[in-house]
Amino acid sequence: MDLFLQNHQYNYIVRQAKLVISTIKTCSDNQVVETVKYTALSKVLDACPGLSGEQRHLVERLGELQTAEELQVYMSKLLQCTIKFPTLTEPQLKRLFPKVKKLRIPDLSDLEKHPLTYFTWTDSATNKKYLVYYRQPQSDKKSSGKLIGIEGQYTSTNKTGVCAFCKKPGEAAFFSAVAKTRSSHSPDYYRSVGQYICLDNKACNVQITELDALESFIEDISK
Template sequence: MQTPFIHNHQFNYIQKQADFLLKTLRSVVDRKVLETVRYTVGTNAVGIFDELTPEQKQLLEQLSTYDTAHELQSYLNRLEAHLIPFPQVSAKQIQKLFPKAKKLKLPDLETVDYAHTTYLRWTDIATNRLFIVYPYEEKFLGIEGRITATNKKGYCMFCNRHQELGFFNVKTKGHSPDNFASIGQYVCVDSTACNHSITDISMLEKFLLSTVK
């Protein structure tokens, strides 16, 4: 069995490349344009990885060879077997990440689609508190803050997807123990859709790390 090598955000990126190829196949008849697009999507799929075995590289390059929606979907279905799932996390581990939340409402961990999760997130509706658990350098980061519905659409900072937004405000330590600051960003209200759309983790990590300094 081959070792999984694709993270969720990378799979989402490959899926977008497949969508781009399919759209081109349906709208363009110029052979040179099609060849250019095929080369581009294959190169892009490979380019988001730092290291690949020859077999992994060959598998990713296959993306550029398909002609129909059915073939592309079958290919993506096969790629799912190579996904690296979100690390298993227990309720006790989550509770330790949020020691100040005495009545912490935990997510239903049994229903989480770990293969398609980049960051674990849930909202305590009673308090409008948003909780995020993210694996970083072989440990988990735990971030919490207030989420306020904006009732408007825009681009989420985490996934850069145009969708219904909430304003996520996180308190951070200031220059002294009694001094607090806050950092806020607009993020998707729908956490599942955000995880299915994120293709780059740089902005997510930048925000999360800025709140734990």
């Protein structure tokens, strides 16, 4: 089967599937269990529009899950159909951040091991954070996929906060970037756009289940 799920969609399906298994384990009311299954499947199908017949059939197996062992098999099959993050090279990264004269290239060997929604690393020497996002091709807009690079300041808070991207609590850092357009209130200065995001980007990539906040952050910087 072709790769058809994005990382955030895979995460969302897994979250709903775990909810189903948890309900089966803790609830003896079959009607409640069936309601949870129906609701979970409905949410998943809404989050994964445009599925082909075979793709939909795979996703709908969520409604057949009964045990933790079946959940693991289901997750494994979904993972095999999840789109991996594009391979990144040093020349690509330098093109994404052309104004950075001494770009410190991170270890790229782990990129193909796990699905990602975004890739990020920190240069501790300059306190800069670099974020790379791959915007998937939009079939309805007939556009090709695009790599987007965001450079910004990184400030560790040493506090627990809610990540803007994955909406989960955890150790947070403040990531701020300069927008392309100047501030309307002070034309001599550019706008700064910032969000609190997970300090652990690997955890964030496992937890993120929708793209609205990340896309909005990128759009705000691009304006």
